[in-house]
Amino acid sequence: MYELERRAIFSKKWLLTTHQIRLPNPGDWLRYQVAGFDFVIAKDRTGVINAFHNVCRHRAFPVVTSDGGNNSILACKYHNWSYALNGKLTKAPSYQDIESFDKSQNSLFPIHVHIDTNGFIWVNMEASEKPTTAWEDDYKNIDKQDRFKVYNFDDYQFDHMWQMEGEYNWKLLGDNYNECYHCPTTHPDIPTVADLSAYAVVTENSYVQHLGRPTPEQIAKGFNVAATFYFPNASMNVSPHFFFIQRFIPKSPDTSIMYYEVFRNKTSSDEDFQVISDIYKRIMSEDKQLCASAHKNIQAGVFINGQLHPKMEQGPLFFQKLVRDVVTDHHKEEKKAGKEIWPARQRLPGDAKASEQDLDFCSSVDCGSLKKEGLEW
Structure with a gap:
């Protein structure tokens, strides 16, 4: 049930996180964790507040390991890939020699941000271009x-x-x-x-x-x-x-x-x-x-x-009704799809055939091993 809650609730719902008072200056950033998800909220040099998963695009090492700070660049301590505070990749050592490598396609995984009327910062981890649920659908005028x-x-x-x-x-x-x-x-x-x-x-x-x-x-x-x-x-x-x-x-x-x-x-x-x-x-x-x-x-x-x-x-x-409704609806979607649906998961490009095949194989192995009624796809 906990893993289903991670997929159905914490991957898709808007989460109240902090107030913009905590990010007064460009370069300020804060690290948060919830239900296994690790993410960063940061103010870039233009004053925009962004959020992204604390996951380097190279080999998944955390980009930051402390709770907060002020930096112009966030550098992964594994292979030194570096990112601006808008999440864009600024440096990938030695990758400049690889013709097929596109820096613009290797930004940190973005997280949707909403700042309400009173300056409170909300995040939504759904990886789609727009979240399934708009902030206003759940919280319209609650800040007023x-x-x-x-x-x-x-x-x-x-x-x-x-x-x-x-x-x-x-x-x-x-x-x-x-x-x-x-x-x-x-x-x-x-x-x-x-x-x-x-x-x-x-x-x-x-x-x-x-x-x-x-x-x-x-x-x-x-x-x-x-x-x-x-x-x-x-x-x-x-x-x-x-x-x-x-x-x-x-x-x-x-x-x-x-x-x-x-x-x-x-x-x-x-x-x-x-x-x-x-x-x-x-x-x-x-x-x-x-x-x-x-x-x-x-x-x-x-x-x-x-x-x-x-x-x-x-x-x-x-x-309890909110929890029950959300997890039940998501479980129905998964049964219909015949696989687990992770809304926050990275969207692979269309040419990533090998990775898609690996995911399908792993999914079939995992789901086939679930012998509980209602969970076996």
């Missing part, structure tokens, strides 16, 4: 929601990132984030930042808005928060003192990372920022323990499913 109108995201600056890795499936994190039915039991800090008596969610397209009615005291302290979940694996909490992007990053079926980028309002005092930052770190640490314990019991082979509350757990029900 009324709750954001009181914020100017240029008033914030990147402060820090942190992460927690645990033994749980990424979907448990999605379920957990999208309800607060558990909050009175497990999160003693929640009443500080939210009035649970007024808590509700609104589900639409591919997102979940978490709504509340902050008290006058919470508003005065800057604890009022606008929280939104963006399918499949990201959320954002915005407040007067800070906002953070949370990404649920699967590493395997049983291991995930909770990754946080925290941005601070330039006018917030150290005390105001630290108080709310610490509150959320405690809450997320508590969520980690919840998901790890639930995952362990699920893996034991006893529990299949429980009845979710139609109101209190509306968010998880919506999230």
Whole structure:
């Protein structure tokens, strides 16, 4: 199932990644990983923000090995193939002597980029010229929601990132984030930042808005928060003192990372920022323990499913339906095609007959070895 999710979800859906605040200068770049995909977001010398797979076009070695930096050229440390920050190949040692070699056909594999109204950067890894799903199809006007109108995201600056890795499936994190039915039991800090008596969610397209009615005291302290979940694996909490992007990053079926980028309002005092930052770190640490314990019991082979509350757990029900629909539709496409479909995979040129034959052979061997009903092509 995890590999199917990689093909059906993470290869095709728009993924909220970061904010352009993190790339202020030409040459700035950041490396990200999700579900086995390794990619780079970079600002080129013209100021355009690009994204591409962290895969050298020569022999698939990573072009970058650190988390970020500023460079005019990204050089692979295997055979020194070099690329500009728009992904174009600038140097391939000794290949200038090969008449059939075309530098223009050996740029880094591009990734679609969308920058929304508020400056948030989204990526889509589908290798087609245009993604099957346009950003607007899933998220139209979510960047213009009324709750954001009181914020100017240029008033914030990147402060820090942190992460927690645990033994749980990424979907448990999605379920957990999208309800607060558990909050009175497990999160003693929640009443500080939210009035649970007024808590509700609104589900639409591919997102979940978490709504509340902050008290006058919470508003005065800057604890009022606008929280939104963006399918499949990201959320954002915005407040007067800070906002953070949370990404649920699967590493395997049983291991995930909770990754946080925290941005601070330039006018917030150290005390105001630290108080709310610490509150959320405690809450997320508590969520980690919840998901790890639930995952362990699920893996034991006893529990299949429980009845979710139609109101209190509306968010998880919506999230689970999105996952179910996407993977089911993709699986139907694969059954019809008689092979696995990897939307993010390199598109081979028409004259690459040998490579196509190799792929067909490997696919037939792999699929022929799958003896489970519904997976044998």
